[in-house]
Amino acid sequence: MFSSNVMLLYGKWQTTDVRQWDCETTCGWLEALGLDAYVPAARAWLRGEARGALAAAPPAALERELQLRHPLHKKKIVLALADLMGAHGDPLLTAAGRLDGAWALRWLEDVGVCGARAAAADAALDGRLLHRLTHAELHAHLRVAHALHALSIRRGIQVLRDNKFNPETMIRRAPEADQSEAQSEEASGELARWSSHRVMQWLKEIDLAEYAPNLRGAGVHGGLMLLEPRFTAELLAALLNIPANKTLLRRHLTQRFNDLLGRDVIQQKRNAEQTLGYQPLTATTKYKVPKKSQFSLKRKKSKDDLDLGDLVCPLNDDCSGDLMASPTMKVKAATAGVASAVCPPRDDARAH
Template identity: 45%
Template sequence: MESLDETSEMPFSRWDCERVCLWLNDLGLNMYLMDCRRWVKNGEQLLRATQHEIEKELGVKHPLHRKKLQLALQQINSTGKVKKMDLDHHWVTRWLDDIGLPQYKDNFYDGRVDGQMLHYLTVEDLLSLKVTNELHHISIKRAIQVLHAHGFNPQCLRRRPSPDEGQLQNIPADVSLWTNHRVMEWLRTIDLSEYAPNLRGSGVHGALIVLEPRFNAELFAQILSIPQNKTLLRRHLSTHVVALIGNETQHKKREAESTSGYVPLLPNAKVKSKKFGIFGHKRNKSDADLEDFICPDFTRRQNGVHQSKERDEKAAKEIGAYSKEINTLTDMLARDKFFDNVPTSNV
């Protein structure tokens, strides 16, 4: 099937069935093309379709596929335009390699998780993707935080050391861009080569090391499987971690450890659903909160510092609940501008 011609200015509502099918194919939802040709007459019909119709008539039963389709439709409803997503689901699977979680690539690919879905990813979404390890949840959270900070630039991560890096002191902001592979390279420079392979599939990357208050040298040593009785090696790692992240960042981590209610992060701790069902159909919409999001602060902040906090939280709650009222995404997406400047990736 040929690709959709993005140069056309024709409103989506006036697209015929075949053009809508091309659009679905570009979204990666090509498994629904047969039902689309059977049921969809034009773009207007799809824009007006209810959740029940999308599930029954289009056969979109996968919850993440429904979420992806609804986000795309609400983007069109709010802007009147169709946007090509540069950070598609293929890019996301490569991104999982970068952050050290390749074991989830098949699940994310099957869910067709793309860059826009990362922006609205919830805890329950991750559980449905079989990500149950707490450390892996936090790894994804901090990786998304870095993407937000860099405007979802697909080329912002650092996979290799720069030529002059050896002569310069590492800056935490730069270290936060390190991929899992780059961290493994760093371990080799501090004479811990034999433990570097243990980082594969760990979810350890620069943003986790720098930005996560509960990530410390002790946890790092556990992930690397450095035995408890190798005290000199553990001290060696701790010294280099502090040198890597800087004294200020280390001080903030110490402050976090001293707060009441602090719970250390463990390599094998599990995340449990707070809801009755996978997507919380028995949970009241009012019970949902910003903590449903993997990156709640950034989801709220993307609407601008001058907007009302209550208004943002209300919109975020409705998306987080993933209820039939998901159409309230329209207002959020209308104000969401950060995807406008995402550069095309060849990564």
């Protein structure tokens, strides 16, 4: 909870142009961002400075003067300042700014990547950082080591963008109603919004309650199942630790998985398997940070230092962020490119 003084300053920075901020307003803003550890350095720096010194400072000066101790803290401040000053050309950056650190930690639970929570807390991860998270940052600073977890975060970000970073995007529980309403929930395109817990509830609904706990921390949520071309019923069975000799049980899971996702999506997954260069995804596949493409090597940083590498979920990836695309278009686009940004077999296998 914020103190009354911080809440007063919160209102001040919300209503005052960042170019006019004084020292106290800036310190209140840092506390609201969850970066209160840097308030003493900010006071020492800004006390004798003119208004707007924070907005005028280049990223290197911010890092030096605030004595920033984590690379993502610097990026968090740079993104937040870019959002406040506008002209960044990314409407979703502003929408993502509504989601704070506490929300981001809960979201990691929702997508089933609980193992990254401690590192995310150290990084002060929030909605803007998720939106602009790079592969290098995910691997080095959130310490994600498995491809499945990286894909879980990628598809989770895609779902957030498709829902304009609505804080209520994730569906955590089944509706308290009859089966017909539950089926309506699936048919309405809300499967992509299912949290990991909701997927586990579904497993109980299809008489696989014994195996549902095995999905904890596996990174399986509705968006991953629906949008990732390499996520199959066979992979789900392996994650659930259903023995290979229990063929009837595996067949039952496959049928219910196919029913849940729908004929078109399943056909697209099958088509993807036939594509040259297809690499099956397993629970133990290691996360390899993709090498920079020729385009990204030539690309220059913007003056705001926002272009910091290849994003986990590219801004125009698979129609995510395209607010005019229908759910069907998004699913088809998502399965069109066999190689995900995680562990691509080669650059030309990507579909953009």
